[in-house]
Amino acid sequence: MDAIILQILNGLDKGSAYALIALGLTLIFGTLGVVNFAHGALFMLGAFCAVTFSSLLSFGFVPEDAGSTSVGGFSFGALQRETPYVVHWFGENAGNAIIDWAVPLSILFAIPVMIAIGVIMERGLIKHFYKRPHADQILVTFGLAIVLQEVIKYFYGANPIPTPAPDAFVGSFDFGAMLGFDPGSIVYPYWRLVYFFFAAIIIAAVFAFLQFTTFGMVVRAGMADRETVTLLGIDIDKRFTIMFGLAAAVAGLAGVMYTPINSPNYHMGMDFLVLSFVVVVVGGMGSLPGAVLAGFLLGIIEAFASMTEVLDVLPGINQIVIYLVAIIVLLTRPRGLMGRKGVMEE
Amino acid sequence: MTDQTQQTATVTQPRPRTRSSGGILGLTKKDFGLLVLVAILTIFAPVILNPFPAGSAMAQFNAGYPDLMQRFVIFGIFAIGFNILFGLTGYLSFGHAAFLGVGSYAGIWSMKLLTLNVIPAILVSVIVAGLFSLIVGFISLRRSGIYFSILTLAFAMMSYALAYSVLTPITGGETGLQLRASDPRIFGGELMPGMTPRATLFGMQMQDSTDLRFGAWTFTLNTGYYIAGIVLLVAFYLSIRIFRSPFGMMLRAVKSNQNRLNYTGLSPKPYTLAAFVISGMYAGLAGGLLVAMDTQVGAERMFWTASGEVVLMTILGGAGTLIGPILGAGFIKYFENIVSTINKSTLESWFAFMPDGLQDAFVAVIYPFVGKGWHLTLGLLFMLVVIFLPGGLVQGGSKLATVFRRDRKGGGVEDDAAAQRQAREE
Numbered sequence: 018m019d020a021i022i023l024q025i026l027n028g029l030d031k032g033s034a035y036a037l038i039a040l041g042l043t044l045i046f047g048t049l050g051v052v053n054f055a056h057g058a059l060f061m062l063g064a065f066c067a068v069t070f071s072s073l074l075s076f077g078f079v080p081e082d083a084g085s086t087s088v089g090g091f092s093f094g095a096l097q098r099e100t101p102y103v104v105h106w107f108g109e110n111a112g113n114a115i116i117d118w119a120v121p122l123s124i125l126f127a128i129p130v131m132i133a134i135g136v137i138m139e140r141g142l143i144k145h146f147y148k149r150p151h152a153d154q155i156l157v158t159f160g161l162a163i164v165l166q167e168v169i170k171y172f173y174g175a176n177p178i179p180t181p182a183p184d185a186f187v188g189s190f191d192f193g194a195m196l197g198f199d200p201g202s203i204v205y206p207y208w209r210l211v212y213f214f215f216a217a218i219i220i221a222a223v224f225a226f227l228q229f230t231t232f233g234m235v236v237r238a239g240m241a242d243r244e245t246v247t248l249l250g251i252d253i254d255k256r257f258t259i260m261f262g263l264a265a266a267v268a269g270l271a272g273v274m275y276t277p278i279n280s281p282n283y284h285m286g287m288d289f290l291v292l293s294f295v296v297v298v299v300g301g302m303g304s305l306p307g308a309v310l311a312g313f314l315l316g317i318i319e320a321f322a323s324m325t326e327v328l329d330v331l332p333g334i335n336q337i338v339i340y341l342v343a344i345i346v347l348l349t350r351p352r353g354l355m356g357r358k359g360v361m362e363e
Numbered sequence: 364m365t366d367q368t369q370q371t372a373t374v375t376q377p378r379p380r381t382r383s384s385g386g387i388l389g390l391t392k393k394d395f396g397l398l399v400l401v402a403i404l405t406i407f408a409p410v411i412l413n414p415f416p417a418g419s420a421m422a423q424f425n426a427g428y429p430d431l432m433q434r435f436v437i438f439g440i441f442a443i444g445f446n447i448l449f450g451l452t453g454y455l456s457f458g459h460a461a462f463l464g465v466g467s468y469a470g471i472w473s474m475k476l477l478t479l480n481v482i483p484a485i486l487v488s489v490i491v492a493g494l495f496s497l498i499v500g501f502i503s504l505r506r507s508g509i510y511f512s513i514l515t516l517a518f519a520m521m522s523y524a525l526a527y528s529v530l531t532p533i534t535g536g537e538t539g540l541q542l543r544a545s546d547p548r549i550f551g552g553e554l555m556p557g558m559t560p561r562a563t564l565f566g567m568q569m570q571d572s573t574d575l576r577f578g579a580w581t582f583t584l585n586t587g588y589y590i591a592g593i594v595l596l597v598a599f600y601l602s603i604r605i606f607r608s609p610f611g612m613m614l615r616a617v618k619s620n621q622n623r624l625n626y627t628g629l630s631p632k633p634y635t636l637a638a639f640v641i642s643g644m645y646a647g648l649a650g651g652l653l654v655a656m657d658t659q660v661g662a663e664r665m666f667w668t669a670s671g672e673v674v675l676m677t678i679l680g681g682a683g684t685l686i687g688p689i690l691g692a693g694f695i696k697y698f699e700n701i702v703s704t705i706n707k708s709t710l711e712s713w714f715a716f717m718p719d720g721l722q723d724a725f726v727a728v729i730y731p732f733v734g735k736g737w738h739l740t741l742g743l744l745f746m747l748v749v750i751f752l753p754g755g756l757v758q759g760g761s762k763l764a765t766v767f768r769r770d771r772k773g774g775g776v777e778d779d780a781a782a783q784r785q786a787r788e789e
Contacts, residue, residue, distance in 0.1 A: 155457075347510060347514060
């Protein structure tokens with residue numbers, strides 16, 4: 018029992034990332050009808066927003082008066098300690114706290130940056146591909162993904178960059194003790210718990226935005242029947258562009274918060290992209306709840322497949338289980354778990 | 364109704380122009396010319412690709428060394444096969460590298476267990492890749508459009524993940540497979556310990572080269588290259604025949620309108636599956652040749668970027684055209700090899716004639732795109748081709764040609780294919 022709960026929990030954090038990326042992919046597909054292979058790259062860009070923001074925060078100067086000793090005209094650099102500007106401005110305690118909380122604070126930095134990137138991408142490139150075949154859309158966004166990835170590699174190098182979570186969230190939570198099992202049987206890192214709740218909030222926010230605001234209502238109407246909405250005199254293109262920006266922001270935020278779980282590297286987007294597409298297809302192309310459901314489901318299935326008991330029977334199953342599930346789903350329920358009729362059916 | 368039947372009639376009945384009406388080798392004059400052109404290019408490639416004297420400053424742009432030329436030819440075959448599926452039926456497979464990889468593994472096992480002769484190795488590669496693509500195709504082709512792309516991608520990623528982990532006894536995992544003297548070969552296995560096993564063809568070794576010297580120029584004629592070249596010509600000839608056959612016409616019908624095909628009472632499934640298996644066998648052939656040339660194989664050959672690369676080769680050359688994939692493969696492989704060897708000092712020497720500040724600026728701007736930044740250039744190229752030249756180099760060439768000779772109507776199959784592709788976009 019405790020092992021099952023542990024695996025479900027283990028599946029949640031990866032599942033959250035899949036769900037967030039798949040949600041963005043589905044939003045873009047549902048609104049603009051574009052298959053965006055660069056969405057994984059947006060996830061990666063979000064993670065590097067966190068990296069950039071952290072390094073901006075710890076950017077500092079060397080105080081001239083303190084700490085430098087010079088012996089016979091030689092100054093010893095090692096003795097000079099850089100003081101981050103943040104510490105200088107906000108004082109010792111508040112400044113260090115800000116640096117410690119760099120990853121959550123990056124959210125504030127990432128939202129405008131990612132929306133801007135999304136809007137530029139849509140206006141600059143994707144716009145010209147609405148009427149082209151899906152194959153062309155796949156290919157051009159695939160090229161864009163390679164370019165974004167290589168640009169990041171050029172500026173940040175090929176190695177993963179560790180970005181730690183705030184000290185308050187370092188360590189693990191002992192679910193076992195709480196639920197009445199042996200203490201230590203279900204141990205779960207705090208940050209993964211944070212990530213799951215964060216993902217749940219974002220997903221709820223996106224759904225609430227689409228469901229309860231006028232803007233969201235118009236967008237949903239546009240998804241259902243673009244032509245009629247246009248005839249009503251609504252500039253649906255502009256709203257869809259904003260939705261693209263939002264989808265980019267969702268992917269970016271997923272990336273920002275994922276950095277303490279896995280140190281970001283330039284190819285993390287590609288690693289997630291292929292799986293996210295599988296998630297979208299399993300969930301049903303164009304279905305937002307389907308994408309979220311399939312994201313968590315596949316994350317949990319993957320976690321179960323990684324159990325040593327399972328691996329003893331079927332070695333290597335953890336590497337391929339998602340693809341197997343996708344193949345089975347596509348062959349038995351071609352529209353995916355919650356796919357609507359008439360979406361992407363030629 | 365009458366309108367419908369008339370239109371379907373044009374789909375199912377091959378137009379007279381495209382029917383293979385005797386001719387040389389069963390090809391029309393134009394197609395035969397294309398075949399001869401490819402043959403001449405293949406035969407004289409060691410000379411054509413080495414236009415600069417060895418040791419001169421421009422020598423780094425020479426591409427006439429055996430390893431690279433073999434790659435031109437082998438990836439040309441790979442792209443020709445991919446084009447039979449993508450160019451004719453429009454099904455975009457994102458997992459073709461898996462067939463290349465499976466073919467490679469099959470080939471190297473044939474050389475490990477059977478004989479060092481490359482012919483059985485290549486045959487085994489083709490057969491195993493064909494069987495594998497039959498399974499993958501049977502499942503993937505139940506869906507079309509983007510679902511098909513993702514299914515093939517899923518199969519390729521699965522093969523890659525398995526080759527890296529569970530199947531390590533068969534695939535060698537991360538280290539891959541190499542030929543060893545200790546391999547239990549049935550025929551001709553009696554190698555002295557310490558001798559390196561080499562791929563042969565009835566005594567001819569793949570690595571054997573003859574250097575021809577003309578003054579400052581050196582041309583390397585390599586056995587392996589010419590064997591691969593002969594295979595390319597055969598593969599190209601077969602692809603022309605497929606393009607011009609009623610079967611090829613059916614594949615085009617699948618691309619242009621599947622519904623109409625269904626209404627006429629024809630199922631597209633056997634045709635697309637056949638095209639899929641044929642292109643899988645081409646990929647296996649390429650994989651077998653790769654093993655025959657460098658006698659080693661690793662799982663990275665099956666990674667999905669490798670699948671993306673063959674898509675790019677086909678699109679860059681011109682999907683649905685005959686010669687396009689070969690051009691695309693040559694172009695990509697040439698630039699990959701040349702661009703990735705340019706380093707900072709090379710750049711500095713190029714711009715040495717400029718004033719210092721300007722030189723640094725030029726070097727700083729170009730440097731990210733060369734050397735290790737080759738993938739950046741590749742990605743940009745990918746985007747530029749898809750955006751501006753969806754018909755590929757062939758379309759670009761025919762556009763240029765029509766600009767230069769306005770008076771003559773630019774007919775021909777290549778223009779047709781480009782026009783079709785454009786028409787599909789509208």
